[in-house]
Amino acid sequence: MRGDQGFPVRLRFAKRGKVRFISHRDVARAFERAFRIERLPLAFTVGFVPRPKVSFGLALSVGHESDAEYLDVELEDAVDLDRWPDTLSAALPEGITVTGAVGLADRAPALQEAVTAVQYRVGVAGADRGEVAVAVEQALSRPTLGTTRTRKGREVVEDVRPALLGMEVRPVHDRDDDGRVVVDLEVSTQPKGTRPTEILAAVGEHLTAERVLRTHQWIERAGARLEPLEADARLRVPEARAS
Amino acid sequence: MSNLWPAVEPLLARVQKPARYIGMERGAQAPEHSSALVSWLLVYPDTYEIGLPNQGLQILYEILNERGDAVAERSYAPWVDMEGELRGAGVPLFSVDTHRHAGRFDVLAFNLSAELVYTNVLNCIDLAGVPVRAEHRRPEDPIVVAGGHCAFNPEPMADFVDAFVIGEGEEVVGEMTEVISAWKRSGRTSREGVLRELAGVPGVYVPAMYEVEYDGPFVREVRPRFADVPARVDKRTVADLADWPYPKNQLVPLVEVVHDRLNVEIFRGCTRGCRFCQAGMITRPVRERPDEQVRTMVREGLRRTGYDEVALTSLSSADFSGVDGLVADLVNKQEGTGCVGLSLPSLRVDAFTVGIASEIQKVRRTGLTFAPEGGTWRIRQVINKLITEEDLYAAVDGAYSQGWRRVKLYFLTGLPTEMDEDTLGIAELARNVVKVGRQYTKHASCTVSLGGFVPKPHTPFQWFGQNGIAELHRKVGLVRTALRKSGAQLRWHDPEATFAEGIASRGDRRIGRVIEHVWREGGTFQEWSERFSVDRWQDAMAACGLDAEWYVTRHRTADEVLPWDHIAAGLHRDFLWQDWQASLQAHGLPDCRWTPCYDCGVCTDYALEHVVASPVAPAGGSQGTGQDLSQGGDMPVEFLTHPSTRPDAATGASERDKQVGAHAG
Numbered sequence: 001m002r003g004d005q006g007f008p009v010r011l012r013f014a015k016r017g018k019v020r021f022i023s024h025r026d027v028a029r030a031f032e033r034a035f036r037i038e039r040l041p042l043a044f045t046v047g048f049v050p051r052p053k054v055s056f057g058l059a060l061s062v063g064h065e066s067d068a069e070y071l072d073v074e075l076e077d078a079v080d081l082d083r084w085p086d087t088l089s090a091a092l093p094e095g096i097t098v099t100g101a102v103g104l105a106d107r108a109p110a111l112q113e114a115v116t117a118v119q120y121r122v123g124v125a126g127a128d129r130g131e132v133a134v135a136v137e138q139a140l141s142r143p144t145l146g147t148t149r150t151r152k153g154r155e156v157v158e159d160v161r162p163a164l165l166g167m168e169v170r171p172v173h174d175r176d177d178d179g180r181v182v183v184d185l186e187v188s189t190q191p192k193g194t195r196p197t198e199i200l201a202a203v204g205e206h207l208t209a210e211r212v213l214r215t216h217q218w219i220e221r222a223g224a225r226l227e228p229l230e231a232d233a234r235l236r237v238p239e240a241r242a243s
Numbered sequence: 244m245s246n247l248w249p250a251v252e253p254l255l256a257r258v259q260k261p262a263r264y265i266g267m268e269r270g271a272q273a274p275e276h277s278s279a280l281v282s283w284l285l286v287y288p289d290t291y292e293i294g295l296p297n298q299g300l301q302i303l304y305e306i307l308n309e310r311g312d313a314v315a316e317r318s319y320a321p322w323v324d325m326e327g328e329l330r331g332a333g334v335p336l337f338s339v340d341t342h343r344h345a346g347r348f349d350v351l352a353f354n355l356s357a358e359l360v361y362t363n364v365l366n367c368i369d370l371a372g373v374p375v376r377a378e379h380r381r382p383e384d385p386i387v388v389a390g391g392h393c394a395f396n397p398e399p400m401a402d403f404v405d406a407f408v409i410g411e412g413e414e415v416v417g418e419m420t421e422v423i424s425a426w427k428r429s430g431r432t433s434r435e436g437v438l439r440e441l442a443g444v445p446g447v448y449v450p451a452m453y454e455v456e457y458d459g460p461f462v463r464e465v466r467p468r469f470a471d472v473p474a475r476v477d478k479r480t481v482a483d484l485a486d487w488p489y490p491k492n493q494l495v496p497l498v499e500v501v502h503d504r505l506n507v508e509i510f511r512g513c514t515r516g517c518r519f520c521q522a523g524m525i526t527r528p529v530r531e532r533p534d535e536q537v538r539t540m541v542r543e544g545l546r547r548t549g550y551d552e553v554a555l556t557s558l559s560s561a562d563f564s565g566v567d568g569l570v571a572d573l574v575n576k577q578e579g580t581g582c583v584g585l586s587l588p589s590l591r592v593d594a595f596t597v598g599i600a601s602e603i604q605k606v607r608r609t610g611l612t613f614a615p616e617g618g619t620w621r622i623r624q625v626i627n628k629l630i631t632e633e634d635l636y637a638a639v640d641g642a643y644s645q646g647w648r649r650v651k652l653y654f655l656t657g658l659p660t661e662m663d664e665d666t667l668g669i670a671e672l673a674r675n676v677v678k679v680g681r682q683y684t685k686h687a688s689c690t691v692s693l694g695g696f697v698p699k700p701h702t703p704f705q706w707f708g709q710n711g712i713a714e715l716h717r718k719v720g721l722v723r724t725a726l727r728k729s730g731a732q733l734r735w736h737d738p739e740a741t742f743a744e745g746i747a748s749r750g751d752r753r754i755g756r757v758i759e760h761v762w763r764e765g766g767t768f769q770e771w772s773e774r775f776s777v778d779r780w781q782d783a784m785a786a787c788g789l790d791a792e793w794y795v796t797r798h799r800t801a802d803e804v805l806p807w808d809h810i811a812a813g814l815h816r817d818f819l820w821q822d823w824q825a826s827l828q829a830h831g832l833p834d835c836r837w838t839p840c841y842d843c844g845v846c847t848d849y850a851l852e853h854v855v856a857s858p859v860a861p862a863g864g865s866q867g868t869g870q871d872l873s874q875g876g877d878m879p880v881e882f883l884t885h886p887s888t889r890p891d892a893a894t895g896a897s898e899r900d901k902q903v904g905a906h907a908g
């Protein structure tokens with residue numbers, strides 16, 4: 001149970017460059033080491049093998065980059081959160097950068113359940129801009145969008161249309177570093193996550209997602225769309241500023 | 244183009260474990276190259292996960308990068324899928340640090356830790372765009388260097404390697420750098436010239452400077468081609484580890500690797516004198532790191548890396564003098580966050596070791612591993628592994644009674660003089676161990692790990708004819724049958740792989756053709772069972788007109804010139820032969836660190852001596868100081884009279900697997 005005695009904190013971080021080739025699990029281990037290097041006062045589970053109380057949000061596929069990754073960690077003592085991003089980034093592998101930290105309200109829901117939508121920016125190969133735009137328009141107008149997945153060795157067709165919340169081809173000048181057409185994509189994470197690569201394959205079978213960047217994660221609550229750092233932040237009393 | 248990353252990156256989306264190829268470990272360096280610097284690419288010829296933790300490679304990486312005249316980067320054998328992608332895209336082997344073309348380095352240096360990686364060495368040279376055979380290389384090609392334990396018999400790799408380093412590399416890499424630097428400054432013309440210079444560096448063996456003369460199938464002589472080339476190459480040894488507190492910045496990988504923890508080497512060398520153990524023989528004498536330095540390296544290493552586990556490494560860490568005090572302090576005084584795990588490999592099998600283990604594994608007592616190696620006291624005297632049954636039962640009783648549930652036992656089979664009763668003794672010991680365990684818990688389990696013995700150069704068993712494939716299968720079968728319904732599980736090493744290892748272990752220069760043949764037939768990653776096929780090796784031997792049995796299962800005689808006789812580990816040939824004869828009489832030999840020197844040759848010839856951290860020897864029974872060898876020689880055996888000891892084939896369990904410790908399985 002969150003917030004019973006400790007101080008829960010939510011971090012936002014980016015995963016960019018070569019480090020995108022490490023797995024979600026590897027990222028978790030890198031954070032555990034960074035917490036130890038910086039000697040943060042982590043709260044531990046009780047049991048045979050005490051583990052720090054850290055929980056990560058939605059997994060990011062190996063090879064994809066992100067500007068919007070989150071993790072929740074529980075501390076034993078309050079620390080100065082303003083210093084966190086820089087301190088932790090220095091102890092993390094190059095390319096993993098902590099970009100924000102907030103104290104969490106008591107009993108804030110876990111990241112996995114709270115996040116409802118994810119946004120990606122995708123560098124697309126396999127067609128020119130015009131063809132991509134046509135394919136996107138057609139996909140959005142269709143009621144279903146089938147894609148084949150392999151489940152337990154069997155091929156099954158699944159409809160990814162309900163997961164596709166929005167898709168837009170970026171203007172010509174927004175090509176990615178390798179000159180590819182860039183598409184913005186918003187995907188629902190509930191009831192289960194759908195990969196941007198799966199959506200793209202359903203939009204056009206010749207289209208491939210060459211470069212994927214997760215740009216946002218969103219928590220939809222009572223009609224409002226919140227960024228996870230803001231959604232459950234502990235209210236902070238504004239400090240008096242000496243000027 | 245010096246940075247190949249743009250070419251490598253698109254390939255990574257299509258391979259397993261792409262993080263193998265990105266580098267970026269904490270502690271990694273991105274050195275600036277220049278034509279004035281000698282550039283070394285240190286290559287581990289196995290996967291990244293196995294190669295990254297290698298301490299030898301990491302030590303040289305730091306030492307070279309600290310020099311003003313050298314830079315060093317690292318590379319690992321690309322897995323089969325990545326090799327396919329590289330070849331398909333025409334991209335060469337690269338360093339993981341700055342993704343630089345491997346063929347653009349001045350030196351490609353390989354770590355030879357096991358024979359079955361030899362074909363990977365050829366593959367890496369080829370992927371670097373460098374001619375595989377040394378004789379075809381041009382002055383602009385890198386100099387191919389190899390070191391590590393297998394370099395003590397360099398001959399099977401002599402066709403492919405320009406210069407071998409025999410022994411410890413800390414000092415010699417600097418001396419080699421100076422020679423190569425002068426050669427670069429002089430315009431890098433004749434390759435022969437620089438190789439001849441390198442041959443003059445103590446500890447460096449340049450095979451092209453030697454001619455091998457044969458006498459039928461036998462080697463008659465390995466002769467230097469020039470007067471200034473030494474007839475014998477002696478190993479290099481650093482006198483005092485206190486001068487070498489490396490690695491100072493152990494690499495912290497981003498992905499899981501073997502031995503994924505802080506590793507602090509607490510001593511080198513081993514004087515227990517196990518006769519099958521090449522590592523113990525070639526790394527004498529014992530040099531312990533000062534106690535205080537160990538503590539500093541642990542403290543600073545944990546702080547810098549963020550690891551929560553440390554291994555105190557050596558061939559047998561429970562033999563470190565003052566180990567009990569060290570362990571107690573490390574376990575109790577770890578400040579900082581959370582819990583710190585400690586593990587230490589140990590060859591001792593006794594209550595003392597279990598005492599240390601219980602100090603370490605305060606809470607989660609899962610598994611302990613012991614290596615009695617032989618099934619009966621007689622065979623353990625033959626191999627000089629002087630563990631009594633009482634020691635073993637005391638150890639496992641201690642383990643099970645204190646909450647451990649799993650005990651793993653390592654044994655070798657195919658040992659000299661081994662009779663079926665010795666082989667069956669393995670099953671007998673395991674059955675008794677299960678019985679001991681069941682007194683404490685009905686969940687007690689015992690795993691027997693059985694390796695076929697491969698005789699190694701520079702050991703007393705270098706003259707012994709290895710057991711053949713069929714004989715090893717028969718012996719594994721004996722143990723398997725005898726373990727039915729015993730509650731113990733058996734795992735064994737593939738006798739076919741043991742046989743291939745035997746070809747390379749004591750091979751001569753002619754085996755180079757065989758290795759090349761296996762590689763050309765696609766035989767890479769031979770230590771991976773899914774990639775290994777003994778047929779490839781047999782076919783290659785046949786194609787080269789060589790008799791595999793002659794190399795593997797034949798006993799050598801006293802007067803035979805061994806292919807590695809011109810390489811010296813400091814052990815006198817007379818000593819090794821006497822020890823071989825003593826073993827056949829089942830006579831044990833004490834540990835010379837705590838009992839008088841019997842002059843094996845190492846300290847006397849090389850003006851070295853044991854360096855101990857504390858004058859107090861580790862406590863405890865026959866495996867501590869007061870070795871009781873009175874039982875030695877009680878049961879003389881006749882060699883090779885029993886049908887089960889037909890010369891036939893096999894591999895030792897790797898030392899690194901024999902772990903006692905907090906997270907040991």
Ligand code: SF4
Pocket residue numbers: 514527528835836840841842843844845846847
């Ligand atoms: S020379 Fe003597 S003390 Fe040194 S390792 Fe050999 S036997 Fe032991």
